[in-house]
Amino acid sequence: MTSVRLTGTKYGCGGGGCGACTVMVSHYRPATKTITHYSANACLLPLCQLHGAAVTTVEGVGSTRTRIHPVQERIAKAHGSQCGFCSPGMVMSVYTLLRNRPQPAMDDITHALQGNLCRCTGYRPIIDGCRTFCQEADCCQANGAGDCCLNGEETLEETQHLFDKREFLPLDPTQELIFPPELILRAETAPPQTLTFRGERMMWVSPTSLEELVQLKARNPEAPLVIGNTNIGPDIKFKGILHPLIISPTRVLDLFEVTQTPHGVWVGAGCSLTEVCSLLEKLLPQFPEEKTEVFRALSQQLGKVGSLQIRNVASLGGNIMIAYPNSDLNPVLAAGNCKVSVISNGKVIVPLNQDFFVSFGKTILKPEEIVVSVFIPFSRKGELVRAYRQAPRKESSFCTVTSGMRVFFSQGSSVVQDLSIYYGGMGPTTVSATQTCTAIVTRPWDDETLQRAYDVLLDELVLPPSAPGGKVEFRRSLTLSFLFKFNLEVLQKLREMTVVVPGSFLSHVPKDQRDQDPVGRPIMHRSAISQATGEAVYCDDIPRTDGELFLALVTSSRAHAKITGLDVSQALRLPGVVDVITAKDVPGQKVRKMFGYEEVLLAEAEVQREFLITVLINNISVSCVGQMICAVVADTRAHAKRGAAAVKIGYEDLPEPLFTVEEASEKSSFFEPRRMIEKGNVAEAFKTVDHVHQGEFRMGGQEHFYMETQSMLVVPVGEETEFNAYVSTQWPTGTQDAIAEALGIPSNRVTCHVKRIGGAFGGKVVKTATLACITAVAAWKTNCAVRCVLERGEDMLISGARHPVLGKYKVGFMNDGRIMAADMQYYTNAGNTVDESPLVVDKILLHIDNAYNIPNLRGRGAACRTNLPSNTAFRGFGVPQSIMVLENMLNDVAMVLGRPADQIREINMYQGPSVTHYGLEFSPENLWRCWDQCKEKSDYAARRRAADRFNQDNCWKKRGLAIVPIKYGIAFAESFLNQAAALVHVYKDGSVLVSHGGTEMGQGLHTKMQQVASRELGIPPSKIYISETSTNTVPNTCPSAASYGTDANGMAVRNACQTLYQRLEPIRQKNPKGSWESWVKAAFLDKISLSATGFYRGPDLYMDWDKMAGRPYAYFTFGACFCEVELDCLTGDYRAVRTDIVMDIGRSVNPSMDIGQIEGAFLQGLGLYTLEELKFSPSGLLYTRGPSQYKIPAVCDVPLRFNVYLLPDSHNPHAIYSSKGIGEPSLFLGSSVFFAIKDAVAAARSESGLVGPFPLDSPATPERACLACASPFTQKIPASTPGSFKPWALNI
């Protein structure tokens, strides 16, 4: 689509996992004369497969140049587009839904969005915007006001709307694009004929009859049959598998036929999973329930396979034939006695049983055999069929373990006549628990039989401790839990919850504020509409320039090794490859210096550089998997990637790579300085306390997973070594300087431009600059424009993540709950280079008090140097790790004392005029107000009582509650970073162009700056434009980070606007009734400059680590968050039932933006603390390199009720218009979900007599939560002896 300049469709992962590339595919079916529409992931759609189909991209839906579509408008105006990179995909998913169902139900919307990830918004505003299309649209649930009028808790008058639905364009299905008539005509008239497409290396053949298909397959047994391409596509793309011939059977009608028989239904193997699901749902009401047990189990499971986009194309036959061990369908099909009809020499019927699946990815069928259809039988009276699955995320996630179970009782008897149990995820194939079935069959279904069955099952399905996929204990316990659930299912159906009831509440603007003044009002993100229409231009959307080249990186596959050879000859011989860039090509500095450490741009620089001193240190090495070694430049992306794959690197492994913080500490492998801070006398205080408790807490890292991967384009201007760098970076100046240093040219020859960033979260500062340097070197060397856009997997491998942390603590406290002393040690896993790790450690230590006044407090922090990819800044910059360890310590104190955790928190919270452990004075008044209001709004006491009752009544489900506070320091402790500049031009027609040093990455900074300029100049925001951030308009910018963008840049814009306003004052005096335009024109004629710079010299902050005192923050943002979860103790599955957040953000400049930041950060925090797991192999390779393996929160993770309140009557003298920074603080509030899970686990443990503190590391995944519950099933699993095996994954 890039070649036809349709760049609205975005590329976020390439593997069907993120939905950014969603398009609508439409087909005309001549047999029924109907048109069908379905959403699909463009990244997996083979172009040849689309012959005769119409594809609608976001450009076809609507645009600002013609007419925007209601879906685009509503997502934008409901504030559902922040960075906007996910917006076109969201629009297309909902647009397709509306084409099929103009008045959808809420469930339809959440299903449609199952496969669309957003890393910014927290989903609530997207759902709110789309909700307005629902049938229940007249109810206030649909109006964006938040809470529903039906629940009787709040009245509409009490709430203020985030958007006005009366403004919305109506949805008029008659206005939609029609299916191209020429395609209908062709489908009606063109005789079917075999289609053949030939490419550079592959041929694609699409036959029209079964006979032809059979012959083709017989002649080419190794050629795959491609239908949905959801298996073959990723194999070709990511594993480099080449299929010279592909057979596409999508026009062979026999594969799509559905036939009903008295015994069941034959479904064509080519039918998509969505079609199978719809068929089953259509059949269900037509038959008595007893006949449709298999249908129901299958349709329930089908709804959970992948996302809707995947199910719309993935075929039933494909799912069976790829014989994936984690297939969700195969266990149900096998348990349900299904069979397949197979054709080659003749037709045969083959049962789908344990003999069908022979090994990983292999079935009993021969390569030339084709599955024509699948038989799904009716069930008999007395038969019960069920399906179970447990996945890292509830939706759009491959399962950890999945199962299908069928039991048959003869009438009036509890004796089991027949039973089949199949599991997926328990070995290389779908497996049958045959011995377990034998142990049950002919026996009555009772406790005694089942107790014996659990033991047999445990012996039957054994996994070695180092089994691929890890989670061995959890997987084994899930097999037992599923069988137990099957047992319970007969007695009681488990309750399902699916409705999202969100709500957000605003602070009010002062009554005397002018109507035209936009400050404090929920103004829509200024680019939201262009983002929703796909017109917004991101780095990779910039049109190709003449002769442009693409750069692909070659990275180390070893964690710690000498490079013994680098052979690029084969790569250079490949078509399209122009050059290979190595360290020796870097004309300027080959290293980047930080904190006294050097980070090489390309690893061979180390070879070269250190070669000279090899006699001294003899250390020519790479130090992590993923370290950049060289880069291939070629004429296209595909050629560059092929070239990169052809580069050969020789390694000689070096001993003892260090991966964990324990290993690093043992070897004293640290990045200095290590820090310590202390107030009071900790050692003395421990002697006087009633209790001393010690514990430790391990927190995993977090991948940024910005939707737009690292992207840059460097264009040589052609004279005087001048370059234009278009980079998706949070720090244009940092990138400009780094490029200049790498090229050995002055900074004035490099201009860095940032239009917008598709999400950043701290991950587009340091690493981006390094990547931009390499791209710039390539542009310099080839004298061509060079573009580099990382694939999702590369990005995750190379660019680092949030620092994992091991926290150790010793706490001394009194019987009444007062904490008198705490000694805390933090070890962060910094990875192989220093990056910003020492600053992360600083910030960790500055937040070890959070909201609590602990009189004797000591913190020590170290950045451990390991052989993992270097970690970097991430929203919160260490604070989410720091406070988490502290809050866990408080929880332990509560458990030791047997008191509720919220009481311990209250007892220890700062009171009255307070001083932090580094001597900063502040008032905790607003902290308390947030806390108290949060308790009140959430009805904490009543909910606690209700949860206790629920827990008494339910054995396997438990409810847990938690409330946590946050005190978050705003601004940079490095004082020089607290400055900003702006440049404001007023043109003769009165239009205003604002430039400032901050970057727009979804947080709405440009919108807020527009509001500031609007207020200061007294003109509507529509007259103000912000084009981009660039280093030639505003130089020496600071990174947009530390939640300080609005504070700093707002002041600078205000300063520039005030200068202009004052210059215009004499003219205004002369003509007070004149218009803005007339004043501007008069000023020009009067030779008054209509351009002004603005500057803000922020507060002089500092931290003196020797004295352990300072003023590192300008002020604090406060908040509190309540969460309630319901936990399934058998599987660890949880659901956040309700969340209430009260946040003190002063007087918000734009409440909708700020609520968006709060919700988005909360959900990112929920991901950090309960869902997202980075997994490394024992040799240091990151396993989790895409959305299939790494799960960020999706729509299904939004709390069922989600309320955000802005604390009223809060003022802040330290920031613009009394507002407060909010980008980072609420991320920590996601921990309320963690602590609510922990509370639920504690309730489960207490039933087994287990009381007191217990370990639960973060993230509290279903695996960890389930094992921590210590149910009788998990207790049955024998623990493997550490050291007796090599674990599948490292515990970093």
Ligand SMILES: Cc1cc2nc3c(=O)[nH]c(=O)nc-3n(C[C@H](O)[C@H](O)[C@H](O)COP(=O)(O)OP(=O)(O)OC[C@H]3O[C@@H](n4cnc5c(N)ncnc54)[C@H](O)[C@@H]3O)c2cc1C
């Ligand atoms: C992002 C993503 C998420 C997913 N999530 C899940 C999930 O949660 N649960 C789950 O179970 N699966 C999941 N899948 C797997 C998906 O269901 C399968 O990839 C899909 O069903 C395969 O069908 P296809 O038509 O796309 O196969 P293709 O990729 O087109 O073909 C796959 C293979 O099947 C063979 N084949 C296809 N049809 C026939 C036939 N009629 N006769 C003989 N051989 C045939 C082909 O030769 C080829 O080798 C997911 C996949 C993706 C990409």
Ligand code: FES
């Ligand atoms: S780019 Fe296609 S699903 Fe992510």
Ligand code: FES
């Ligand atoms: S707005 Fe959804 S990813 Fe940024």
